[in-house]
Amino acid sequence: MKNIRNIHLRFxxxxxxxxxxxxxxxxxxxxxxxxxxxSSNGDIFTDSPVGLTDEFFDSFDPNxxxxxxxxxxxxxxxxxGSSSIRIDVPAPDDPDGGFIGGxxxxxxxxxxxxxxxxxxxxxxxxITATIGEVGFGTDFGENKFAVTAQNIRLSTDWRKIIxxxxxxxxxxxxxxxxxxxxxxxxxxxxxxxxxxxxxxFEKLGTIAQPSPAILNGVDVVQQAFxxxxxxxxxxxxxxxxxxxxNQTVIAAPSYFDFNxxxxxxxxxxxxxxxxxxxxxxxxxxxxxxxxxATGSLxxxxxxxxxxxxxxxxxxxxxxxxxxxxYTPDTPINFAPNFGGSTTETVLTNNNGxxxxxxxxxxxxxxxxxxxxxASGLTFLHIDVYVQSAGVEVGLQIRDIGANQELETNTTxxxxxGDDVDFRFDLTGLTVGQWTSFDIPLGGDLATQKNNLGAxxxxxxPDFIFxxxxxxxx
Amino acid sequence: MMKINFNHIGxxxxxxxxxxxxxxIAAFSSCETDDEQTVARSTxxxxxxxxxxxxxxxxxxxxxxxxTGENGWGNQELQYYTDRTENVTIQNGVLLIxxxxxxxxxxxxxxxxxxxxxxFEQQYGRFEARIRLPFGQGIWPAFWxxxxxxxxxxxxxxxxxxxxxxxxxxxxxxxxSVHGPGYSGGDAISKEYILENDRFDTGFHIFGIExxxxxxxxxxxxxxxxxxxxxxxxxxxxxEGVWVFNKPFYILMNLAVGGTFVGSPNAExxxxxxxxxxxxxxxxxxxxxFNN
Numbered sequence: 001m002k003n004i005r006n007i008h009l010r011f012x013x014x015x016x017x018x019x020x021x022x023x024x025x026x027x028x029x030x031x032x033x034x035x036x037x038x039s040s041n042g043d044i045f046t047d048s049p050v051g052l053t054d055e056f057f058d059s060f061d062p063n064x065x066x067x068x069x070x071x072x073x074x075x076x077x078x079x080x081g082s083s084s085i086r087i088d089v090p091a092p093d094d095p096d097g098g099f100i101g102g103x104x105x106x107x108x109x110x111x112x113x114x115x116x117x118x119x120x121x122x123x124x125x126x127i128t129a130t131i132g133e134v135g136f137g138t139d140f141g142e143n144k145f146a147v148t149a150q151n152i153r154l155s156t157d158w159r160k161i162i163x164x165x166x167x168x169x170x171x172x173x174x175x176x177x178x179x180x181x182x183x184x185x186x187x188x189x190x191x192x193x194x195x196x197x198x199x200x201f202e203k204l205g206t207i208a209q210p211s212p213a214i215l216n217g218v219d220v221v222q223q224a225f226x227x228x229x230x231x232x233x234x235x236x237x238x239x240x241x242x243x244x245x246n247q248t249v250i251a252a253p254s255y256f257d258f259n260x261x262x263x264x265x266x267x268x269x270x271x272x273x274x275x276x277x278x279x280x281x282x283x284x285x286x287x288x289x290x291x292x293a294t295g296s297l298x299x300x301x302x303x304x305x306x307x308x309x310x311x312x313x314x315x316x317x318x319x320x321x322x323x324x325x326y327t328p329d330t331p332i333n334f335a336p337n338f339g340g341s342t343t344e345t346v347l348t349n350n351n352g353x354x355x356x357x358x359x360x361x362x363x364x365x366x367x368x369x370x371x372x373x374a375s376g377l378t379f380l381h382i383d384v385y386v387q388s389a390g391v392e393v394g395l396q397i398r399d400i401g402a403n404q405e406l407e408t409n410t411t412x413x414x415x416x417g418d419d420v421d422f423r424f425d426l427t428g429l430t431v432g433q434w435t436s437f438d439i440p441l442g443g444d445l446a447t448q449k450n451n452l453g454a455x456x457x458x459x460x461p462d463f464i465f466x467x468x469x470x471x472x473x
Numbered sequence: 474m475m476k477i478n479f480n481h482i483g484x485x486x487x488x489x490x491x492x493x494x495x496x497x498i499a500a501f502s503s504c505e506t507d508d509e510q511t512v513a514r515s516t517x518x519x520x521x522x523x524x525x526x527x528x529x530x531x532x533x534x535x536x537x538x539x540x541t542g543e544n545g546w547g548n549q550e551l552q553y554y555t556d557r558t559e560n561v562t563i564q565n566g567v568l569l570i571x572x573x574x575x576x577x578x579x580x581x582x583x584x585x586x587x588x589x590x591x592x593f594e595q596q597y598g599r600f601e602a603r604i605r606l607p608f609g610q611g612i613w614p615a616f617w618x619x620x621x622x623x624x625x626x627x628x629x630x631x632x633x634x635x636x637x638x639x640x641x642x643x644x645x646x647x648x649x650s651v652h653g654p655g656y657s658g659g660d661a662i663s664k665e666y667i668l669e670n671d672r673f674d675t676g677f678h679i680f681g682i683e684x685x686x687x688x689x690x691x692x693x694x695x696x697x698x699x700x701x702x703x704x705x706x707x708x709x710x711x712x713e714g715v716w717v718f719n720k721p722f723y724i725l726m727n728l729a730v731g732g733t734f735v736g737s738p739n740a741e742x743x744x745x746x747x748x749x750x751x752x753x754x755x756x757x758x759x760x761x762x763f764n765n
Contacts, residue, residue, distance in 0.1 A: 208608075242672070243643075244644065
């Protein structure tokens with residue numbers, strides 16, 4: 001009897017393996033695979049929450065402005081049945097918080113969503129506002145398979161919203177059932193209400209023609225150095241829906257399989273983090289569920305990058321823009337996306353020291369979130385590194401005046417309105433080493449430098465910056 | 474004890490069989506897409522274009538319309554039709570009609586239109602093709618027929634039977650129509666069929682008609698979704714329309730780009746787009762099958 005029972009067991013094991021092998025065309029399981037059984041119920045909210053945690057709605061942190069009070073259910077509104085989810089989007093100055101957002105978590109260990117192809121729900125707005133972000137896979141943990149669709153347009157009647165799953169086969173145990181974030185960006189600060197009903201994962205069968213992308217589908221060329229770390233971002237999956245609409249969602253890196261064409265130059269991990277480890281050129285590409293993503297990252301490394309000279313001036317004499325040595329005086333934006341700009345700017349970690357690497361620059365800038373009052377300061381310091389001969393960079397130090405607006409004549413590029421600038425060319429650069437500049441705040445800045453708001457950069461085209469700060473001797 | 478053991482073993486064997494069946498089902502439902510649907514009831518096959526020889530389609534059956542016709546083949550279509558390999562070829566047992574985005578003879582797109590005019594014409598019967606359709610805004614494939622007397626009897630007098638029309642921006646919607654005098658163009662007698670939980674651009678489907686003396690039955694796969702009769706023409710045209718489907722017709726297959734029926738492609742329309750035709754089969758009309 002014992003013997004026979006063993007045979008029986010073996011058949012069950014064989015049976016399980018058979019299913020495992022045949023239901024998936026591309027994936028092999030190891031022999032010791034365990035088949036855990038997670039719920040494959042797709043329902044999230046019908047007339048009440050289905051299998052969610054007791055608190056149901058888990059708000060974003062109120063300390064960061066999230067308003068936990070505007071969430072509830074509404075027995076007077078429903079697409080189907082008797083109840084719906086009601087979300088009151090607050091005004092930006094609401095004392096309880098200026099936006100609303102959070103997640104729904106599965107109350108168990110997670111669900112098996114491999115049998116579905118989309119998150120769907122019906123939505124209705126009090127006005128035709130947009131919901132900033134909607135998705136799933138956010139679990140306030142790893143957010144490993146987070147998916148976000150942006151700018152969901154509400155109608156004042158119920159409308160079905162379809163959020164495709166980038167690759168359902170990944171979702172064997174997902175806790176993040178729903179995620180949303182909404183503010184009043186599209187309503188000039190006026191609060192509104194929207195309702196959600198019949199929220200569930202579904203197998204529509206009409207989600208097709210996948211078109212994944214990395215780096216927003218752009219082929220990016222990037223200079224880098226041994227030891228520098230880059231991130232492949234701009235990750236998205238697009239599906240064609242039954243309506244003919246191409247719905248794009250932002251997809252977490254773990255949906256993608258990344259590849260480096262030369263692992264002796266750079267390696268890329270499952271989160272899209274690129275580590276440059278040698279000299280040469282490699283091309284970073286990715287696939288999502290076997291479909292080649294558009295966009296790529298060509299990384300060329302010429303070896304290691306020396307550190308820029310360490311700043312020695314006392315912090316009391318410095319207002320810093322970009323340097324590990326000082327506390328920044330203001331947050332900055334180093335990718336202001338000026339119209340017509342061809343520049344690619346990447347914040348590159350060079351063995352623990354961040355540098356700004358510019359590629360293919362025609363013109364770009366570093367804009368300051370808050371203006372810098374340099375009344376008591378006399379110089380701008382900047383360290384510049386180039387890898388090829390003949391590179392010269394035009395630098396314009398801009399004071400944007402009392403109105404705090406960057407105003408440029410689009411015909412001749414000169415400051416206008418209450419803006420003034422001082423221009424200086426970074427020349428005489430030596431290939432393969434850092435050159436330091438101390439540029440006097442001269443010209444028109446001599447009399448107006450209390451609202452410094454930007455550094456405009458022209459030409460190059462390829463160069464690296466570090467240690468940008470205003471100072472006095 | 475022996476007896477019990479035997480029983481047990483017997484049960485085991487039954488289970489093993491069940492498991493084998495299960496695994497076989499699993500294999501087909503996941504990996505194989507090429508299950509042959511057979512839905513034709515008529516048995517006398519008179520045209521069987523299986524596209525099993527790589528290269529150009531059989532010139533004894535298929536001719537081509539070349540160019541842009543008059544006013545984009547009457548519909549302001551944007552493509553230039555050619556018979557080049559880039560637009561029409563047989564590969565791996567499938568006829569590929571491909572719409573390309575390219576500057577060609579003053580047009581922005583190229584594609585192909587095949588027809589059996591003067592080569593294969595028949596009155597009545599079952600006409601069917603197994604096709605995987607392309608997708609995207611402004612993409613307009615069709616499998617259709619025109620009255621063989623069209624040179625003497627201009628459209629719409631000659632009659633038109635659209636076995637399959639489809640808008641690339643509506644990937645689940647099939648349209649079957651007839652056109653004739655008094656019911657043509659936008660006033661054609663037409664019906665849409667919506668494929669549930671599936672799409673026409675992700676797998677092959679059989680599009681067919683069964684056509685007899687006083688009816689055209691429309692099929693997709695094994696679903697009869699419409700029947701058009703002279704009574705329908707009367708009703709839709711207040712007695713003005715004429716039933717013109719009692720004479721030979723020829724077959725056309727084409728992939729149009731843009732035009733009044735679908736609108737122009739947009740920035741999101743991907744090119745090239747290909748219509749894949751596995752076969753075209755025509756059966757003789759068998760009156761006995763329609764006697765009820």
